[in-house]
Amino acid sequence: MTKNFSINIANIDVISRQTISKSFGRFGKWGQCCKLNDLLPTINGKLAFMNSVDRDEFWSALFEKAYAKLNGSYEGLSGGRPCTAMDDFTGGVSEIFDLKENVNPHLFDIMLQGFERGSLMACSIEPNPQIVEQRLSNGLVKGHAYSITMVKYCEIKNPRWSGRVPLVRIRNPWGNEVEWNGAWSDKSQEWNYVTPDERRNLGLTFDHDGEFWISFSDFAQNFDSVEMTNVNLESLTEKDLNNHIKHKWEVKVFEGSWKKGLTAGGCANYPTATFWNNPKYYITLKDEDDGDRDMKCTMIVALLQKPRKNATAENKNLTIGFSLHPVPPNILVGGVLNDKALRSTLEIKGLTHYANHRQMSHRFHLTPGTYCIIPSTFKPDEEAEFILRVFCEKPNDLSGFGKSACRSMLAMLDFDKSGKLGFEEFFHLWSIISIWKTAYRRHDKDGSGKLNGYEFRDALLTSGFQISNNLFVNLMTIYGDEQREIAFDDFVLACIRISKVISKFI
Structure with a gap:
């Protein structure tokens, strides 16, 4: 900890006299990772590792023990880079x-x-x-x-x-x-x-x-x-926000996966026909950074791979990376990227680094516009789940659906229960999504990428849903965040829920 600076790096709760629970931020989320007793290793009556000048102060030693348990042993903390620990302490990038x-x-x-x-x-x-x-x-x-x-x-x-x-x-x-x-x-x-x-x-x-x-x-x-570890709002204390921290990052998070034969296309070194099957995320940078002399936008993209069940110590991490493509307006058709046209665009130089690291990140300084982020493994058909995080100085529009939304959309229109969508089913789905997307953007009046309660109700009405106050309150409780705001993914889930309720009475 440093002077004039405090950060919620871990939640420490004494559950009983000898059991302590600590939370760390790993793989993009905060969660309870380990519980431990209050016994600490000593040599000749003195703490063997981290210690305080005050002999009655033990929080740092207990924190170190929890992190050692998270990494397998105290030896697991030897060496390495500070940013690895800072990522775990804050859930940052x-x-x-x-x-x-x-x-x-x-x-x-x-x-x-x-x-x-x-x-x-x-x-x-x-x-x-x-x-x-x-x-x-x-x-x-x-x-x-x-x-x-x-x-x-x-x-x-x-x-x-x-x-x-x-x-x-x-x-x-x-x-x-x-x-x-x-x-x-x-x-x-x-x-x-x-x-x-x-x-x-x-x-x-x-x-x-x-x-x-x-x-x-x-x-x-x-x-x-x-x-440098960039942190999001969840990692900052109220004291930080009231004192020296003048700004906060605008953060968008998406979870995705590479599936063999479907979305695990590998990098562009392999046949391009497979590369374009990788997941794609479109981001629109609207406003340049405050005071930026070049009139450009700062964007940090981080790709984090989740642990794999069958991974061994030798192949713990896959070789992963991502590429960034500028998207000219004329190749966006109905909000959908025309892959054939995108393939003819040039990748921005130097943005296709791959490595077998847990996380790959890169800072960009870009002119306002729309860009396509394509995360991939280096080789085709390698399966893993990932988290894509985008940090920007100003609010932005990041398009893409999370896993829950995709599953719900599939279930809503998979009439033959095949687990797949045929052409007619997909065309019907896309028509509905286009209506919902238009309504969402129309009522996101401040361009924040989220709807407040009033905007949410108006967007539902524009989408053709006139619902009772009780149902509206329930939807806001289920799909709204702590600030009672609705992201686009959650708006789609709410619309799907309403559609299912209506279909039962038709």
Whole structure:
């Protein structure tokens, strides 16, 4: 945990004197993952692993034990990247930025944007294989997972120059005097040109607590990588939203699967006839980011594969990835993508990376418009379930149906109970969906991608459903979220439910 920052990384509930339950965010969702007793490993009467200066404080050690259980053992926590843990603690989406090659020219702005949205950040220097946690003359430590606790522009004024300096505040997890000793370090001369008010705004202290400031130029020169985990609204506390977090990400989530012979088409290296069978998701970016000099939109796409039942340690993860295609308006026919026309469009360069990782993510800087995201395994006919998450700065329109909606639509029109839809059944289904989609968009007046209660009732009327108040309240209770809003998937499910009720009386 860091100063001026708190995040709901895990729910800790004492169930009894010796049983504790902890929740982690894994595979895109929060859930109860493990229960454990309050026994902790010790050596000579002292905690063997994580511990606090206060000998009566044990929450961190219990949290570590729960995470060790989640990963099989304490040994399972050794090594690895900080972003893996940050994903599990927040249910967020991580990015890794290289500071030595292909450095993003907008990295400081990205970090500042992330800080204002409550993102967790870490940085590190590549380790020396010959020396464990080698200390450098500038006070930094190699192979060390530092946390980034603040990203700010600092106003300075001296006899020769005045303006803003980009600064980064970093914390050494040792929490001691081992700190950066260059420019902007504790008690360095640069602070003489910062006003008392600006110092208070930065929360400046000069303690041997492992926390220090560094200019962004020195930061980029001395560190090798930055890891950032972008979190959604569920992971933020009310205190965060009321304090320094100025913005939040607009997040859309879809669950899907690759099925052999149906939707497991593999990547574009294989016959294109199979590639186009992969699931497709269309997203429309309407408004550019606030203050963006290039008048473009930020979009982070993350593809997460779920664990497979028969997977072994050797093939735990499939090789997965996704491609992104711009969609010209003339190849959208009735809201449906014309595959033949899409195949002639060029993939955006560099957006088709594949790896056998649990999660693949990429940050895009795009002009407003419609795009098609195609997630796939590298080889055809490999089966798995996945979660696709899209983070945007502004509300967007993401089209696609979840598994529940697809099953309900199939059941509604599968008159012969074959488990499949014939041409006439599919044509009838598509006609109905088009009516519902038109009604939904017509009454989503603020373009938020969700309907409030009033908009929901009007959309049902436009779709031809005039229902009682009791049924309306029940539908809102079943399909509405915590804010009593209806997403398009849930609107379709509600319409299907009404259609089934009506069909019983016809």
